[in-house]
Amino acid sequence: MSGPLKIEQRGGVLEIVLDRPKANAIDAATSRLMGETFREFRDSADLKIAILTGTGEKFFCAGWDLKAAADGEAADSDHGVGGWAGATELPNLNKPVICAVNGICIGGGLEAALSADIILAAEHAYFALPEINVGVVPNLAVVGLPRRVPRNVALEFMFTGRRMDALEAQRWGLVNEVLPIEDLMPRARELATLLADGPPLVFAAIKDMMRRTENIPEQAAFEYSRSLASVQKCFNSEDQSEGARAFVEKRKPVWKGI
Known part of the structure; x- marks a missing residue:
């Protein structure tokens, strides 16, 4: 353009x-x-x-x-x-x-x-x-x-x-x-x-967690990070299950971002 x-x-x-x-x-x-x-x-x-x-x-x-x-x-x-x-x-x-x-x-x-x-x-x-x-x-x-x-x-x-x-x-x-x-x-x-080619939900959780915990003491950051919606979404996603399956089946994961 x-x-x-x-x-x-x-x-x-x-x-x-x-x-x-x-x-x-x-x-x-x-x-x-x-x-x-x-x-x-x-x-x-x-x-x-x-x-x-x-x-x-x-x-x-x-x-x-x-x-x-x-x-x-x-x-x-x-x-x-x-x-x-x-x-x-x-x-x-x-x-x-x-x-x-x-x-x-x-x-x-x-x-x-x-x-x-x-x-x-x-x-x-x-x-x-x-x-x-x-x-x-x-x-x-x-x-x-x-x-x-x-x-x-x-x-x-x-x-x-x-x-x-x-x-x-x-x-x-x-x-x-x-x-x-x-x-x-x-x-x-x-x-x-x-x-x-990587897992989009993990990237999102990493950036979100880093930004939100940057100025929080370490132990408090660990506890707070578990409550973040981006982290919970990642933990409860189909992609997390897919990652485990792909590892066991020795194949490349197919990430869907869900």
């Missing part, structure tokens, strides 16, 4: 590609479209995994479109149902999301990447939160980054606005894998295909 996003479905995998040359920056209209796209992904029975990436090899995303800002777009404009970049605040997004960072990932681009569960990066990619230099709070990163990297690393990174290359990002746990650019999308698709 034409427009700021290229969207392609490959079986149960939805690929969402930012296509706004030169820097794949996001304005409010693009953010709203991304939100609609991620909502449709969340609610679709056929779509299992999403991949978010950008066009080209220079930029994944440079964040907020400053041209739109210069034309009067406010920082607190309506960014849509999922908040900034479509998925950062979308409720109950309990399906796996992979981000393939194909180049520079800064500001709101990094905040968009943080909404993914797994981040892959090209070798030449780098990350930065330069908001400190213009007196802006990177509010989504303040919440999301310390959940990925040590608190002191997140603070130093945000306080200085410095660049972090892909290998350092991997060392701190921000990035799962670093790959040559030519291998980035093949690896993202390989991983997405693997996950799309």
